[in-house]
Amino acid sequence: MAAVSVFPSPGELGAALARSVAEAAAEAVASGGRFTLGLSGGSLVPLLARELPPALSAVAGSEPSRWLVAFCDERLVPPEHPESTGGAYRSQLLSQFAAPPQVLWVRSELGPAEAARDYEEQLRKAFPGEEPPRFDLLLLGVGPDGHTCSLFPGHALLQEQNSLISFLEDSPKPPPRRVTMTLPLLNAAKSLLLVATGASKAPVIKRILEQQEQQEPQEPPPVPAARLRPRSGRLRWLLDREAAAELREPPGP
Numbered sequence: 001m002a003a004v005s006v007f008p009s010p011g012e013l014g015a016a017l018a019r020s021v022a023e024a025a026a027e028a029v030a031s032g033g034r035f036t037l038g039l040s041g042g043s044l045v046p047l048l049a050r051e052l053p054p055a056l057s058a059v060a061g062s063e064p065s066r067w068l069v070a071f072c073d074e075r076l077v078p079p080e081h082p083e084s085t086g087g088a089y090r091s092q093l094l095s096q097f098a099a100p101p102q103v104l105w106v107r108s109e110l111g112p113a114e115a116a117r118d119y120e121e122q123l124r125k126a127f128p129g130e131e132p133p134r135f136d137l138l139l140l141g142v143g144p145d146g147h148t149c150s151l152f153p154g155h156a157l158l159q160e161q162n163s164l165i166s167f168l169e170d171s172p173k174p175p176p177r178r179v180t181m182t183l184p185l186l187n188a189a190k191s192l193l194l195v196a197t198g199a200s201k202a203p204v205i206k207r208i209l210e211q212q213e214q215q216e217p218q219e220p221p222p223v224p225a226a227r228l229r230p231r232s233g234r235l236r237w238l239l240d241r242e243a244a245a246e247l248r249e250p251p252g253p
């Protein structure tokens, strides 16, 4: 069963999220020399930009210069476009680091298929000998429809078994052209942290947690985020009170 923490406000959730990232970074660097982190876009960007720098200052050994950062999905728009996840992280978060991490960028100037192929190649090079690569930590969001990364309900990409990275040109949420990590890569991670805030997410959070709790489902759960079941890693949800409003017995922080 997934671990679920509920916070009184998005601010308190953000502080706890940043602390968890800083602690995971220090632990990974101490044991393996580097910290591999996957970032999602949307509401996570401003949250991390505000909370992560101070949290890193408080945890020794968590310096970003020892990190490898990748994006869990990317919208195929120019980096300066307001919808670019990489562009948003570059201007809002990475620009705050004195010594930046190594970053795997999705090359949005390429067509979708070529951008996905190039990004998968970058990933494989960054994790030599690991099949599939196992990120230390992936930070994931979830939309009100239950999508996570750019994996949308009912989309054929949910069936992908072979590629680590795939692309779509028909995202129901604009912009339509995107590159995304696939379920085999996501579920290989050592740790997944799912973050959701706001009342618009409450109904889907209830559905996801119910679907995730099924031990051996007959069918793969229809909601994409409910298919996050790390093979041997940890999965933890961070919710604010509004997103957790429909849970029967909301847990505490």
Ligand SMILES: O=C1O[C@H](COP(=O)(O)O)[C@@H](O)[C@H](O)[C@H]1O
Binding pocket: 040, 041, 042, 043, 044, 073, 074, 075, 140, 141, 142, 143, 144, 147, 148, 149, 150, 173
């Ligand atoms: O389109 C996307 O949506 C999800 C959820 O975003 P949020 O703003 O509702 O948190 C996000 O995780 C993903 O990276 C993004 O491309």
